[in-house]
Amino acid sequence: MSDADSNQPLKKTPLNALERELGGRMVDFGGWELPVQYSSILDEHRAVRERAGIFDVSHMGEITVTGPEALQLLQQTTCNDVSKLENGRCQYNGLLYPTGGFVDDILIYKRADNDYFVVVNASNTDKDYEWLADCAKSSDVDVENVSQSYAQLAIQGPRAEELLQPLTDIDLRSMKYYRFATGSVHGIPALVSRTGYTGEDGFEIYLSPEESPRVYRRVLEAGRPFEILSCGLGARDTLRLEAKMALYGNDIDHSTTPVEADLGWIVKMEKGDFFGRDVLQREVADGPRRKLVGFEMIDRGIGRHGYPVVEGGEEVGVVTSGTQSPTLKKAIGLAYLPLAAAAVGREFEVVIRGKETRARVVPTPFYKRAK
Amino acid sequence: MTTPEDSRYAKSHEYVHMEGDIGTIGITDYAQKELGDVVFVELPQVGAQLELGDELGSIESVKAVSELFSPVTGEVIEVNEALADKPELVNTDPYGDGWMVRIRLAARDEVDELMSAEEYEDYTKHESGS
Numbered sequence: 001m002s003d004a005d006s007n008q009p010l011k012k013t014p015l016n017a018l019e020r021e022l023g024g025r026m027v028d029f030g031g032w033e034l035p036v037q038y039s040s041i042l043d044e045h046r047a048v049r050e051r052a053g054i055f056d057v058s059h060m061g062e063i064t065v066t067g068p069e070a071l072q073l074l075q076q077t078t079c080n081d082v083s084k085l086e087n088g089r090c091q092y093n094g095l096l097y098p099t100g101g102f103v104d105d106i107l108i109y110k111r112a113d114n115d116y117f118v119v120v121n122a123s124n125t126d127k128d129y130e131w132l133a134d135c136a137k138s139s140d141v142d143v144e145n146v147s148q149s150y151a152q153l154a155i156q157g158p159r160a161e162e163l164l165q166p167l168t169d170i171d172l173r174s175m176k177y178y179r180f181a182t183g184s185v186h187g188i189p190a191l192v193s194r195t196g197y198t199g200e201d202g203f204e205i206y207l208s209p210e211e212s213p214r215v216y217r218r219v220l221e222a223g224r225p226f227e228i229l230s231c232g233l234g235a236r237d238t239l240r241l242e243a244k245m246a247l248y249g250n251d252i253d254h255s256t257t258p259v260e261a262d263l264g265w266i267v268k269m270e271k272g273d274f275f276g277r278d279v280l281q282r283e284v285a286d287g288p289r290r291k292l293v294g295f296e297m298i299d300r301g302i303g304r305h306g307y308p309v310v311e312g313g314e315e316v317g318v319v320t321s322g323t324q325s326p327t328l329k330k331a332i333g334l335a336y337l338p339l340a341a342a343a344v345g346r347e348f349e350v351v352i353r354g355k356e357t358r359a360r361v362v363p364t365p366f367y368k369r370a371k
Numbered sequence: 372m373t374t375p376e377d378s379r380y381a382k383s384h385e386y387v388h389m390e391g392d393i394g395t396i397g398i399t400d401y402a403q404k405e406l407g408d409v410v411f412v413e414l415p416q417v418g419a420q421l422e423l424g425d426e427l428g429s430i431e432s433v434k435a436v437s438e439l440f441s442p443v444t445g446e447v448i449e450v451n452e453a454l455a456d457k458p459e460l461v462n463t464d465p466y467g468d469g470w471m472v473r474i475r476l477a478a479r480d481e482v483d484e485l486m487s488a489e490e491y492e493d494y495t496k497h498e499s500g501s
Contacts, residue, residue: 039460041433042408234407234434300411302431324410324433353429353436 013058014151014209015216022230030123030314032059033346035232044235045248045326048198048296052157052223053231054216058209061125062150063132065116067141072106076115077135077275079258081268090178090193094266095128096122100257100276100283104128105248107195119152121248129353144281151212156202156217156239157370159226164203167222168192197236199243199367208264236275238323241332242367244294249318251334252293252307259283260336262292262364290317291342294364295350297331301357305352309335310349316341319350325366332361332366374399374492375466381442382494383428387468387482392483394443397470398430398461401495407496409461412439414472416449421445423481427472430461439471443481449473467496 010033013019020026024035032058037044047053067073073084080093087110092172095103109117129145136143153162161172168190170183176262180193188211196202207215220228237247246252252261259267259280267280283289297303302322309317322333333350341348344363349356378388384402387394400417403409414428421427421441428439441479450472460469476482486494 036434037407040408091396238433300413302436304436324431326433 011059012079013056014336015056015058018213019056019230024230024232027233029059029233032061032122033158035230036232037232037234041232041234041238041328042323044231045238046200046230047227047229048157048231048239049327050158050202050237051226052155052159052202052228052236053198053229054161054219054223055154055156055231055236056151056212057154057204057236058151058212059122060152061120061122061128061145062152062206063118063120063125063129064144064146064343065132065141066134067139068116069139069141069284070114070116073132073136073139073141073143074118075274077103077132078106078108079268079276079280080266080276081271082108082110083115083271084268087112088179088181090128090180090195092266094258094263095131096258096274097263098275099252099254100279101254102248102252102256102258102261103131103254103279105246105252105263109191109193111252116136124248149208151209153205153207153212153216153219154196154198154202155205155223156196156198156200156231157226157228158201159223159228160200160202163223163226163228164219177201183328186215187201187245188215190215197245198239199245199365200239219282229234237321238326241321241323241334242325242327242365243364244334246292248323250318255285257288260288260290260292281304287339290336291339292320292334293337293342293361294366295333295335295348295359296328296362296366297333297350298347298358298360300331301350301352301355302331303333303335303352303357303359308351309337310351316348328368332362335359337361374488376488378466379442379482379487380491380494381485382439383440383442385439387440387442388470389476389479389482392476392479393448394445394474395453395466395470396427396442396474396477397465397474398439398464399491403462403465403469403488405433406430406437408433409458411458412454412461412471414454415447417447419447420429420444421447421474427500441474442485443476444472444478445474445476446477447472 107119190207307319427441
């Protein structure tokens with residue numbers, strides 16, 4: 001989690017001072033100084049599954065794509081069908097290279113016709129912006145990196161709606177999953193969406209960096225009866241992995257396609273041409289070379305990012321993410337396996353510090369919340 | 372938590388608490404905080420002969436794995452079986468119920484090479500301040 005250029009000073013979110021005050025254990029996460037945990041990853045994880053947790057995700061990037069040809073640009077550069085996106089809704093999508101590999105995985109908010117708000121991974125912000133701006137060169141579309149203008153808070157957990165509703169004039173109860181609205185939170189103008197990266201119900205709030213510490217404190221106060229916890233990157237990772245949500249840089253990157261990553265549901269061939277379409281079409285027709293699968297360990301051990309996968313002594317794949325699942329109390333993970341070896345129930349070995357350790361392909365997500 | 376005065380400390384964050392020629396070994400409070408929630412501990416077999424610096428086992432926490440090194444030479448005479456079911460003891464009581472192995476030391480004077488509580492606290496201050 002810490003391979004940033006060591007010559008660069010760490011970037012700080014507007015909540016940095018508050019996080020230190022709250023006892024956050026700060027680490028270098030892709031060039032950002034962020035809390036990996038406050039109390040305990042297990043406690044924070046449980047808070048989100050059972051009650052509520054608040055995360056500072058201000059490191060995420062925001063890019064606006066506006067103008068008469070905004071839709072064309074997004075249709076050309078992504079694999080999901082942006083034309084199907086209605087005002088006030090969000091869409092998970094893949095920003096792709098012509099090779100079919102991921103530039104990034106992104107969330108697109110349609111604010112109005114010709115007005116899209118794109119949320120991208122922190123460490124990819126500059127790359128995504130340059131890529132989109134470059135692709136937009138001869139089009140009537142304006143691409144702007146507005147990341148500096150926004151802080152982002154994620155309030156996640158089954159009690160999120162109940163604790164947040166009194167603080168906002170937005171009707172959260174009627175807001176469905178992957179919808180958003182603008183209004184105010186604790187008197188501060190904000191965009192609020194029913195989205196998240198935990199596999200739990202919850203909201204993400206985009207607001208001015210200057211006001212974000214005040215709102216964070218107010219949410220903590222409102223969450224006290226629900227025993228809300230401040231949560232760090234550690235719990236964010238275990239939560240997203242249980243829900244099998246991909247992490248760029250771990251599970252997906254420029255060398256993996258959405259079809260390989262088991263994200264075929266965001267690939268819409270019928271929408272017309274887009275970068276990587278021919279590659280993806282071939283993979284859909286013939287089957288991809290490899291596939292991202294969920295596994296659990298049979299033997300004791302945790303298969304972690306980068307550990308080799310072997311079958312019959314031969315290296316056939318690699319683990320992309322792995323942890324001890326706090327909810328399932330089992331070691332789980334994601335790995336790329338050859339398509340022929342990717343069926344549920346299939347056993348393979350993960351090489352954990354030189355030792356071949358048995359694992360089994362299991363259905364995903366590992367955890368699905370009760371509706 | 373204060374660092375117990377009656378134990379000695381290795382740079383790799385293990386402690387040794389001596390009673391006669393038997394050393395009880397575990398990881399320090401500083402180390403367990405750095406690791407976070409421990410989910411399991413792999414320990415050697417009773418009877419294993421260890422040299423100073425040998426890998427003694429490994430500790431998996433939710434966020435990472437780290438190796439445990441033997442700060443002394445000797446024979447493993449007991450391992451803490453309770454950690455199999457309750458690895459969290461390493462977090463909640465590192466110097467007590469969260470101990471890991473007992474070793475009969477081959478050379479008692481190896482312990483003198485380790486740090487005192489005061490030296491160890493100084494050492495961790497520099498490590499975390501970097």
